[in-house]
Amino acid sequence: MLQVNQIRADFDQACIGLKKRNLENPEDLLRQVLLLDDQRKKIQMDRDNFQAESNNMAREIGQLMRTGKKDEAEKIKEKTASLKSKVKLLEEEYNEVENTLTQLLYTIPNIPHHSVKPGNSAEDNEEVLQHGSLPVLDHKHKLPHWDLIKKYDIVDFELGAKITGAGFPVYKGKGAKLQRGLINFFLEEAEKAGYEEVQPPILINEESGYATGQLPDKEGQMYLAAEDGLYLIPTAEVPITNMYRNELLSAAELPKKNVGYTPCFRREAGSWGAHVRGLNRLHQFDKVEIVQITHPEHSYQTLDTMSLHVQGLLQKLGLPFRVLRLCGGDMGFTAALTYDLEVFSAAQERWLEVSSVSNFETYQSNRLKLRFKNESKKTLLAHTLNGSALALPRIIAALLENNQSEKGIRMPEVLLPYLGFEWIS
RNA sequence: AGAGGAGUGGCAGAGUGGUCGAUUGCGGCGGUCUUGAAAACCGUUGAACCGCGAGGUUCCGGGGGUUCGAAUCCCUCCUCCUCUGCCA
Incomplete structure (x- = not known):
């Protein structure tokens, strides 16, 4: 707050x-x-x-x-x-x-950074850069990913629906391996960039929910284990940032950099519509999240660094992407500045959001009581930042659609050591 | 899950009703000595809120209570340790 x-x-x-x-x-x-x-x-x-x-x-x-x-x-x-x-x-x-x-x-959201423009919706977001040319698929090989996963039998929605319900797919065979490979790739890239890996709990208590701002306004978005009063995490941001709740750090300890892979759970109440077929929107999905706790003077520089890290991942995967600076009306409640990264999905001919990188300034740390002692021994609130690096399902959707051909689907070069196969066919 | 024990400042560890926000040690910071460093010695060293300031209030795992007065007594919750049980 x-x-x-x-x-x-x-x-x-x-x-x-x-x-x-x-x-x-x-x-x-x-x-x-x-x-x-x-x-x-x-x-x-x-x-x-x-x-x-x-x-x-x-x-x-x-x-x-x-x-x-x-x-x-x-x-x-x-x-x-x-x-x-x-x-x-x-x-x-x-x-x-x-x-x-x-x-x-x-009830009061964070004050947007001065570079944030006013606006009402996603329409008003500002494109800051676009990278890579948009692939043009020939008519014969332009299947949307929901057809491709059926064709190659790598993700099974009906099976997941039997076990749990809609939006809980089962990844099978090379589909499962692709997930595992991507997770490892993302984790290792983050580690190379200096992030320490953590495996946090994926259920959180109420206090944690309040501290990062999911509560009180977004409880409808989270699954609740009512018996124990615990919520399933909608993102690893919650447990990882809460590691630093009630901490008083020294300036020398900053920045804190953590990366974690977790499944994420979102009820997505009321947000199902025409554009949510296949892997576009799920109740459970996998995500690798990067989090930084920084000195207030460096947080915007850090935000750029984090955005560049995510861009690097997308480049290595060979996916065309664009970066948006969100307008005031589209930005999350707790963020001061957010960049969304979207990949182009060639068969759907749509941009899909795969990452959201935000600086929360002191909005979260105020609730977290996350402070540090600066050079002159003064106690100040630290800045918190986080970003997806990356969310898996839409990456998979774009990889499948963009790389399809008559021989099957070719996996990007960087993933080969993680996968043990080159083609899904 | 049952029985027992314990939670005190960055860490270790005293303190069982009355100047205790808390002895002491380590660590940190500043200084003396030294060409420099180490050692030694001296000093200093928790946080939040209110106040221009002097100063005041609160905090000894969390919450509640008893009392003129609580780190210290009572209730309750949480966490950790040991033993027993159960289990991936």
Whole structure:
């Protein structure tokens, strides 16, 4: 969530930023935040004063008891009663105001970076670069991937539906091997780039969900193991970033770089439509995620580095891609700046999002209480960033479609050591 | 899952109702000495919030309670260790 101090320091900028997200009247919202914060401070001051008085009396009583002056001690004891009830009352008031303030802050999204343009939807996203020429398939070999996977029997949706339901495919034979190969390829590329591999839990508790911003607004998007109050992760971002919850790091430890492979689970409630056939959208899918915790001064440079890392993967796989800078209306709630990377899927003749790389600045770290001590020993919130590197199903879709020919589907050169086969045929 | 034990500052580890935010050691930082370094010695060293400041409040796993006063007593939850059981 936003820091109150940040809002106070630059009220106008905050409003301008939030307007890019099409917030109706950020001025009123933010003014209310400041008002509640003022109230909070005032109550705290009163409470602290009464508490200090009460503490002094307790100390006095201690002195008197030790010197055996019980009568005097008793007299003072009587006086503490009214103080105590005042403190208690103010305590309750404080909690109430603070709670209201927190709830309000939960409803306010992150302030977009100054480079983010206003906009309403994906239509308004800005293409920052495009790489590779779009493959043109001849008519005979222009099957969409959902036909190809049937033809070569490498992904089975009906089987998955039998076991679980729609959107939970079974990968078979070379399909399964392709998944495993891609995961290893992605993990090793990340390792070469200095990321430490982790295998986090794929169920998370409520606290973790709040810290990275999936809760309270996106619980409908996650599967819940109700018996234990645990959610299945929608992305490895949640467990990996939460490794650093309540941590106070030294500047020398930054940046923290982690990569992790996990399955991801999304209910995708209400988002099924014409464009979600085959591997385009699933309830369970595999993803390799990169996460960095950085010094605030370096986070945007890091964002570029992460974007370049993902671009490198796509180049090595020989997939044409483009990079979009998301507009205010399309960007996630918690992000300050997001680049989406999309590959071109030659049979569908569509761009498919395969990665989303974001800088959250202090929006997550504020909830995480993820801080570091800077060069002058001051405690500051760190910046958090993450990106998919990469999400598998759409990569597979594009690889299958773009590389089809009469001989079958040819696997990219870089994957051969990971696969042990060159053709799916 | 059952029985027992334990959770204290970056780490180790004292403290069982009254100046305890906490003895001490290690580590860190600063200094003395040294050509430099090590050793030795001296000093310093937790966090959050409020306040212009002086200063104040809170925090000894989390939450709640008893008391004028809680790291210390009570309740509850969590985590870890040991033993027993079960199991991939």
